[in-house]
Amino acid sequence: MNASGTWKVGALAEASGLTVRTLHHWDTIGLLSPSRRTPGGHREYTEDDLARLYQVLALRSLGLGLETIAACLDGGVDPTRLVRDHLAGVEAALASLTTLRERLQHLDAELTAGRAPSTTDLLDALQATGAAAVPERTQVLRDRLDADQLRLLQDRATAVGPAAHYLLEVEWPELYRRADRLRTAGVPPTDPKVRRLVARMDELSALFSGGDTATSTAVRGAWRDAPQAMSGERPGSTEGWGDLADYVDLAREGAPE
Template identity: 70%
Template structure:
């Protein structure tokens, strides 16, 4: 790790940090501009520098990105707070799964290469094995919607969530509740539901809904019913008054109905 020689404590200017982390200076500048990762101190000469705390946040950003999450989702997860132990475990699991998939692919490609080197045409089964090894699936994940969805619908949700692997936790259990909390802060501040900020939150909520339901109208209705009946539990905030969350649901409904 490149340390900035201008300060007594460990700190990094943007160039050395980009080199050490394998990122570009342009990427770090962009993340600074959008508020995802900003240098938190200045040197005696007035230069902005990254601290060790910033490096921890940088690791969180990169680990979440490795799970396939977008920058908006990562920002929401960091604002909501992520369990660092779980994040390292999920990151490790993702790396191990990638290594296992690559090893399987390597073995099958070696067999294909051996067959070709011996002048034999590879069999259809060998080719299909190699193609299957290029894909991958993640572990299953569960959530609590049993009162509103039947067994087939629950299984459909599980299948879609499983395909997301560890990213499912951060999308469903971290980002989604954080989006609702942000919307509730806007509602409490008196922001009209037609405001662009509210509509943008609603659009992302609806994107996540489609991601997990596959656009199935019945499943989507069940999810909405779950939010209406037990919004505090769905938002991972069991201490929140149910009436407040129902007011938020009405607020979001008005945002969805407002003209573009």
């Protein structure tokens, strides 16, 4: 660190474990640009730049691409939300598996002892598998997509890897929220800010549908008809999202308001 409290690119590269070439590239693509330059044109990174670097590295460690990371950070999405949501999902999955393990062990003990499991034991085990408690979003999609389309979404999500959780649970709903804020502020759907949001929505749709038009259309219908379930928002917070769906369609088509 310099006496002025800034970092030269070489020092920052050494401290972060990155290469100078990587930092130069991230500056070129706008992912991490230094806030200051010396009179001679040399890069100087401030504490705010270091905070952004930490966010970039945290998101990259979860498998997100550089373009996605840039879109998330520039859109004001808090990276801590990603970590907390992901952690909550992992903990919930562990709790469910622990419950299932205990109930299956009980069934195994009963059968080994030559006793027929009770109806209660069987129903408890069935519930623990998740067959009796389907998440609301999953049920909404099952109501609108056929088996092949559901399998396609699952396969694509698996292929995306760890980033799928973030893209589906955090970024996609946030894109809709930001579009709704622009709509309620009176920004026309043809405004470039709105068009960029919708373009990102469509990019995510193509990522998870593999470009299958019928599947993408069905998922859009789910967002239109059941925004609370799809976004995970609290009851009442998605009022007016039917109008938002029309607004997004106008932005997508480039039609006048």
